[in-house]
Amino acid sequence: MPVKDYIRKRFFPHIWCPGCGHGIVLGGMLGAIEELGLKKKDVVMVSGIGCSSRIVGYVDFHTLHTLHGRALAFATGVKFSRPELNVIVPMGDGDATAIGGNHFIHACRRNINMTAIVMNNRIYGMTGGQFSPLSGPGIYATTAPYSSIDYDFDIVELARGSGATFVARTTVYHVNEVKDYIKKAIQHKGFSVVEILSQCPTYFGRKNKLKDVNEMLEYFKNNTTPVGSQAKKDNPNLIERGIFVQIQKEEYCDKYLNVIEAASKEVKG
Amino acid sequence: MKEKIKFVQGNEACVEGALYAGCNFFAGYPITPSTEIAELLAARLPQSGGKFIQMEDEIASMCAIIGASLTGSKTMTATSGPGFSLKQEAIGYAIMAEIPCVIANVQRGGPSTGTPTHVSQGDVMQARWGTHGDHAIVAMTASNIQDVFEITIEAFNIAETFRTPVILLFDEVVGHMREKLVIPEKEKLQVIERLRTSVPPGTDYHPYFPRKDGRLPMSDFGGEHRYNVTGLFHDMWGFPTDKPEIVHNLMRHLVDKIENDPKHICKTKQYFLEDAKTVLVSYGASARTALEIVNYSRMRDRKVGLLELQTIWPFPKEIVSKICNQAERVIVVEMNMGQVLELVRANVKNPEKVYLCNRYDGNLVNIDDVKNVLRVVEGRGI
Ligand SMILES: Cc1ncc(C[n+]2csc(CCOP(=O)(O)OP(=O)(O)O)c2C)c(N)n1
């Protein structure tokens, strides 16, 4: 099925600003789903609140646009109720790691078979440019007019430490990787996390004197490197891209089958 | 399944009611005095292939049952006090997106951590207005074990019929006291299933276009129809909009479907009201005390009756005003600072004749409390 058939044309034009990175994630995500040949009726996409979360409105799956930060909690209900569905959860960085941080680490810990996609633009876009837990020190934002003093999370480490069994990171500059990692994440049995560095020219760019979208994309190109590369050894400030975690571990819904079996024995016995 | 007789506490009767109604998904987080509901369902649900999940907090629990309900499960969560506060934003979501689900709140004393192991009925107004914005809500309660069982089934039936969250507003005393419970055989009590769409696959399905009777036939997530669900105001496809006429109409739909159908939703129990000069209005555990006083008074030929509310929200205005207007005086018996008192006063001709008998110290309002108020308001001295 051509990618365009996954789009709800009725709901266009979209709300994103010109040059916003979120559209590239949308493209990559649909590309991955298309290559996997997933049926539309077998895909549930759950998001929270933010510019990034609006992504679900534009795709022709079962789509659930929820509350700020709570996407993974809703998604857990969907998946646990109907494990045969493919559940994909795109979130903003604030959505996933600030207000939704607790749900994020617990979804990782449970290893329930869903794919979380964190669209990390290091800022709160929807509310107009406040700093997020991913902004990091030295970043300017409307709530950090003298630059942020807050340390940032490393999503890869956070997800790894919390028990996610597939963790990858790339940027919207690396379009093929976006598609490839999302595809592998969906194929992975267990909880998978794909962090995608994305740009918000409107707030992050403007506040931090990045001239335009091209400069932001250049930044992704010049400041990232494949995981384990020599470049990282030479320059520790580079951000690594790639698959960081890919392990097999019994999945939550499968484990629950053991609970059902034990409980049924109890009834019979 | 044959009729079964058990000796159980209220929380267990709630579990039996939920299972009878076909609940097959529970998500929760432990909190006194509701915890037994989660514990019992953790054991019982998987016995019949149902799902139990302990989430990381009450917010997540509320969200999870909404997600599960959308896929076609009959879902519930249970909590108390602080946990009920945490659920409020997501309860609003279920209202807006019209997702059936049941929330049991076994009330304890508040505000804050309050009195975890003591009784209270302080959440009446929170059940009504806990989530932000104008809205309608259904909240029900019960005063004995058999009624807890039946009202729980009713809660599921209303949730499914009207596609709305329904709150079970129990209290610590009813939750923990033990009485006989008769579980009727299957199909003896009515269990209502969700209305599902008959729109064939491939035809444009309007998930949020109400039928003439206000009902919305659903399509389960995972089924042939794909649509958007959001907590934003939305059009008939579920797509966000802020067009004033759509916002206005949706708001009216959400409120009217509940408020315009009081006969279907509003349940009360009435004792000795035909000739009652003094009417006690009560609900939950305090209605037990009130009923004792009624029996005690009748033995002494005093014309006291009891109107027990089983539906708190929407407030059964018509019944309350009809019955209370006939009486010489009304005493509201409750365990808070007068939350239902104000509602009764607002719905009678002579609000100055509505009195309050209450406690908010963590103890069950007792016989002497009511007797004393009764003596004073009946002019029999202090
Ligand atoms: C409970 C709650 N708190 C705050 C908000 C306001 N809010 C909406 S989106 C948002 C942040 C969005 O940032 P992010 O998740 O990073 O996504 P982006 O818009 O950048 O894509 C906030 C704070 C809200 N909707 N709900």
Ligand code: SF4
């Ligand atoms: S504000 Fe930023 S994140 Fe939001 S749509 Fe515009 S560019 Fe994208």
